[in-house]
Amino acid sequence: MTNRAALTAATAVAPVVWGTTYLVTTELLPPDHPLFAALMRALPAGALGLLLSRTLPRGAWWWKAAVLGALNIGLFFPLLFLAAERLPGGVAATLGATQPILVAVLAVIVLSERLSLWRLGWGVVGVIGVGLVVLGPGAMFDPVGIIAGLAGAAAMGTGVVLTKRWGRPEEVSAIGFAGWQLTAGGLVLLAPTLLFEGIPSRIGAPAVAGYLWLGIVGGLLAYSLWFNGLRTLPVTATALLGLLSPLVAAVLGVVVAGETLSALQLVGFAFALAALGAGQVIPRPRTRKGLPS
Numbered sequence: 067m068t069n070r071a072a073l074t075a076a077t078a079v080a081p082v083v084w085g086t087t088y089l090v091t092t093e094l095l096p097p098d099h100p101l102f103a104a105l106m107r108a109l110p111a112g113a114l115g116l117l118l119s120r121t122l123p124r125g126a127w128w129w130k131a132a133v134l135g136a137l138n139i140g141l142f143f144p145l146l147f148l149a150a151e152r153l154p155g156g157v158a159a160t161l162g163a164t165q166p167i168l169v170a171v172l173a174v175i176v177l178s179e180r181l182s183l184w185r186l187g188w189g190v191v192g193v194i195g196v197g198l199v200v201l202g203p204g205a206m207f208d209p210v211g212i213i214a215g216l217a218g219a220a221a222m223g224t225g226v227v228l229t230k231r232w233g234r235p236e237e238v239s240a241i242g243f244a245g246w247q248l249t250a251g252g253l254v255l256l257a258p259t260l261l262f263e264g265i266p267s268r269i270g271a272p273a274v275a276g277y278l279w280l281g282i283v284g285g286l287l288a289y290s291l292w293f294n295g296l297r298t299l300p301v302t303a304t305a306l307l308g309l310l311s312p313l314v315a316a317v318l319g320v321v322v323a324g325e326t327l328s329a330l331q332l333v334g335f336a337f338a339l340a341a342l343g344a345g346q347v348i349p350r351p352r353t354r355k356g357l358p359s
Contacts, residue, residue, distance in 0.1 A: 070299075074346060077295025078307045080288040085314025087284060089322060094276030096266035101259040104143035106277040109252025111285035115245020121238050123246055130232055131246040137225030138289075139251020144258065145218030149211050161215030163196040163312060163338075164189075166345070168223040169305040176227045177301065185302040185345045192309045192341035198334025199316050199327075223305065229293060230301040240294040241286065247293070248285055306345035309338045 095103050112135075116122070123131045149161060166189035173179040234243045266273070296304050313335060320327060327335075 073295055073298060074303075074307070076291050077299060077304060078310060080292035080295075081308045081310040082314050083284050083288045084308075085311040086318065087280065087311075088315050089318045090276045090279055090284075093322075094272045094279075096269065096273055099263050099266050100147035101144060101255060101263045102266060103277070103280065104139075104147065105252055105255045105259045107280040107285045108139050108143070108248045108255060110277075111281040112245050112248030112250070112252050114282070115241050115248060115286050115290075117245075119239050119242025119245055121242040124235075127235060127246075132250045134225055134229055134232075135247040135250025135252075136254050137221050137228065138247055140254025141221040142218050142225070143251070143255065145214045145221060149215035149218060161212065162219050163193045163309055164216065165219040165223045165226075165308055166192060166302060166305040168220055169226055170302045172223055172227040173230075173301050176224075177231055179301075182302060185300075185306065188341040188345045189302070189306060192306060192338050192345075195334045195337030195339075195341055196309060196312050198337065199313065199331050226296065226305055227301055229296050234293065234297055240290040243293050244286055244289040248289060303346050306342045309342045313338055 091100075091103060146162070167186060170182060170186045170189055174181045234240075238246075269277075292304075295307075316327070316331070316335075
């Protein structure tokens with residue numbers, strides 16, 4: 067396996083882990099406390115990252131880390147949960163799958179990259195694939211939920227592109243970099259959580275296990291792998307890996323909840339997998355016969 071393939075595989079672990087979030091939230095966590103769940107996923111994990119790395123931002127990285135943490139964590143999480151509350155899960159997942167398309171456009175604006183019609187096209191195929199997998203016949207389209215879903219995709223998409231633009235300080239580890247952003251995002255979530263939700267009246271052992279999974283594995287570990295991959299891999303190709311999240315959630319529904327997949331859903335799986343696979347490569351430009359490439 068080449069270094070590029072190994073890094074891509076390691077980065078893909080992040081969206082695979084994020085695909086377990088819905089199952090963990092519904093099966094283990096107290097109901098009606100999405101902001102508290104987001105806070106517990108971010109702030110303790112961020113503090114652990116700071117403790118392990120023993121590195122704080124310096125100079126301009128104070129405000130850069132705050133911006134990235136707000137976009138990737140502090141804004142993305144509440145918008146994601148709002149979309150999930152106002153829309154069926156399939157609709158919310160499909161809106162989230164638009165992120166690679168947004169990233170492809172933002173990469174042109176922010177990074178001055180040449181627009182990749184190849185990856186843009188496969189991003190559209192990925193949205194169609196995810197839609198076929200998760201959208202049901204009773205899907206509803208609440209305007210507030212749709213705006214929240216698209217805004218959440220835009221927030222994290224912008225955070226992903228800015229992460230690529232600003233890079234990571236050489237002296238900071240991937241865990242430390244993730245710790246900066248998780249801490250900043252957790253601080254953004256702290257006041258809204260205490261004001262609007264508060265702490266659940268009862269937090270049992272299953273909830274503790276759920277918070278530990280979301281924070282340590284789905285938070286610190288997953289974001290460390292994600293940001294480390296973004297440092298080297300093409301930004302739009304990395305964003306396409308995010309299609310794994312709704313697919314993993316659907317597979318867990320089959321394995322754990324006993325759900326079944328129709329033939330149309332299996333076609334959607336094939337579309338989405340083809341999109342994230344094809345998006346990792348750029349085809350060589352065609353050359354005229356007899357002329358060197």
